[in-house]
Amino acid sequence: MKTVFNKSVIALILASGLLLTSCINEDDYDTPNLNCPENYLTTTLEPQQVPAPAVAAKYTKEDVIAAYVVSTDVEGNFFKSVSLQTADGSFGFSVPADVTSIFKRMEPGRMVYVKLNDDFIYTDKKFGSLRIGALYQGEVGRLAPADFREVIVPSCTIIPEDQLVQKLTIQEALKDVRVNTLIELQNVEFVKESVYKTYYDDTNEIGGATNHYLEDATGRRVIFRTSEFTAYASHTVPKESGTVRGVMTKYNEDYQFIARTEADIKLTEARFGEAPPEPGQSQSAQVGSALTYTGNVTENFESYALNASSFPKYITDYTVGNRYWQVKQYPNNTGNKYIEMTSFSGSSTPGVDSKTYFFVPVDFTAANTFSFSKEIRYMTGEALKVYYIKDADYQAGFDIDETKLVDITSSFTNLIYPASGQSQNSFTTAGSYSIPATLTGNGYFVFEYTGSSNVTTTIQIDDIAIN
Numbered sequence: 001m002k003t004v005f006n007k008s009v010i011a012l013i014l015a016s017g018l019l020l021t022s023c024i025n026e027d028d029y030d031t032p033n034l035n036c037p038e039n040y041l042t043t044t045l046e047p048q049q050v051p052a053p054a055v056a057a058k059y060t061k062e063d064v065i066a067a068y069v070v071s072t073d074v075e076g077n078f079f080k081s082v083s084l085q086t087a088d089g090s091f092g093f094s095v096p097a098d099v100t101s102i103f104k105r106m107e108p109g110r111m112v113y114v115k116l117n118d119d120f121i122y123t124d125k126k127f128g129s130l131r132i133g134a135l136y137q138g139e140v141g142r143l144a145p146a147d148f149r150e151v152i153v154p155s156c157t158i159i160p161e162d163q164l165v166q167k168l169t170i171q172e173a174l175k176d177v178r179v180n181t182l183i184e185l186q187n188v189e190f191v192k193e194s195v196y197k198t199y200y201d202d203t204n205e206i207g208g209a210t211n212h213y214l215e216d217a218t219g220r221r222v223i224f225r226t227s228e229f230t231a232y233a234s235h236t237v238p239k240e241s242g243t244v245r246g247v248m249t250k251y252n253e254d255y256q257f258i259a260r261t262e263a264d265i266k267l268t269e270a271r272f273g274e275a276p277p278e279p280g281q282s283q284s285a286q287v288g289s290a291l292t293y294t295g296n297v298t299e300n301f302e303s304y305a306l307n308a309s310s311f312p313k314y315i316t317d318y319t320v321g322n323r324y325w326q327v328k329q330y331p332n333n334t335g336n337k338y339i340e341m342t343s344f345s346g347s348s349t350p351g352v353d354s355k356t357y358f359f360v361p362v363d364f365t366a367a368n369t370f371s372f373s374k375e376i377r378y379m380t381g382e383a384l385k386v387y388y389i390k391d392a393d394y395q396a397g398f399d400i401d402e403t404k405l406v407d408i409t410s411s412f413t414n415l416i417y418p419a420s421g422q423s424q425n426s427f428t429t430a431g432s433y434s435i436p437a438t439l440t441g442n443g444y445f446v447f448e449y450t451g452s453s454n455v456t457t458t459i460q461i462d463d464i465a466i467n
Contacts, residue, residue, distance in 0.1 A: 063115075112153060193276075307326050316356070351452055364388075
């Protein structure tokens with residue numbers, strides 16, 4: 001009987017315990033967590049009341065402020081710094097720290113307490129915004145890892161990002177009061193020069209990052225900065241418009257907008273600005289509106305205006321420098337017209353690096369010969385090459401694949417240069433190229449000028465003939 005009683009009591013106790021445990025679990029999120037700092041930390045100041053001197057100064061009191069995290073280093077675009085703001089977004093500041101993977105301890109939307117003390121905390125105002133950290137070479141620098149853990153105390157309070165973000169135009173965002181705050185730029189797109197490039201471009205690198213530009217419909221711009229260590233650094237810059245969320249920063253006088261993750265970039269609407277070149281499309285090519293592949297061409301340039309650099313029947317482009325072949329005339333106003341190219345830029349800086357092309361469309365099947373006249377002046381080095389290229393290897397207005405150019409310069413046996421420093425004073429034939437029977441279909445004959453600081457020879461071309 002005793003044994004039965006004990007078993008019954010034990011069973012009752014276990015059942016009660018299970019019921020109690022079940023109740024606690026069901027009400028877990030309604031039960032105050034006594035470990036939350038909200039229960040033992042009390043704010044004594046608002047963030048905007050913290051002194052922000054022009055020169056770093058030691059904090060001389062014991063205070064606590066609260067703010068919300070708006071940055072994250074989860075994808076590598078922020079590094080050893082956390083940006084925080086007030087709940088209404090009216091004030092932002094940063095805390096630099098010698099700590100990585102900050103996202104593991106605090107994420108955007110989480111309220112944190114910042115414990116200010118008179119032991120090692122310094123403050124200053126740099127590039128328009130308050131910084132809180134340790135002293136380093138006379139400025140506010142990074143907190144040591146242990147100090148960072150002591151100073152920044154994550155709370156149990158998290159609010160949705162949409163309650164923190166400010167939806168602004170570029171003009172509204174370009175203010176010091178917006179620095180270190182969470183912003184969503186409205187109705188923006190990348191400038192056409194950036195589209196189809198990568199977010200980080202090692203040919204456009206400034207301090208380990210690339211500065212592209214976001215633009216709105218009014219033409220106002222802001223720098224969009226992406227670190228080489230960002231997870232999406234190698235991804236392609238989109239052409240569409242929409243919104244971009246991120247944190248406004250500033251360096252010297254330049255406002256720099258930083259997206260935290262690729263998900264911040266929501267460009268899904270039709271582009272409102274000028275269409276960018278398609279991938280592979282040359283941004284410098286001037287393509288004529290009346291290109292015709294023909295077996296008969298006679299061109300003396302008399303119909304073109306002086307200094308013209310675009311031609312209805314031809315293509316001009318460059319891959320080095322920014323100069324095109326241009327129509328010139330000698331004597332001025334009354335003389336013969338021709339096209340000319342030179343890299344000469346004046347006696348103080350003799351030449352600029354140049355590589356410039358003039359494309360003449362041709363039907364190789366229908367044509368037999370190709371010839372032209374030349375006049376070479378102010379000789380400092382050989383600057384002209386002549387090629388052909390098939391239309392399968394070159395699309396009008398797109399990038400030039402120089403490996404597809406077939407060099408036929410040696411076929412022009414009269415393409416002779418004057419002595420160094422000398423000039424030719426009349427046009428003479430360069431010779432003639434006989435088109436082989438095996439060369440068929442459409443393509444181009446190509447004049448290529450290559451100049452430099454040392455090679456500044458002037459090349460003049462006239463009387464292009466295809467028969």
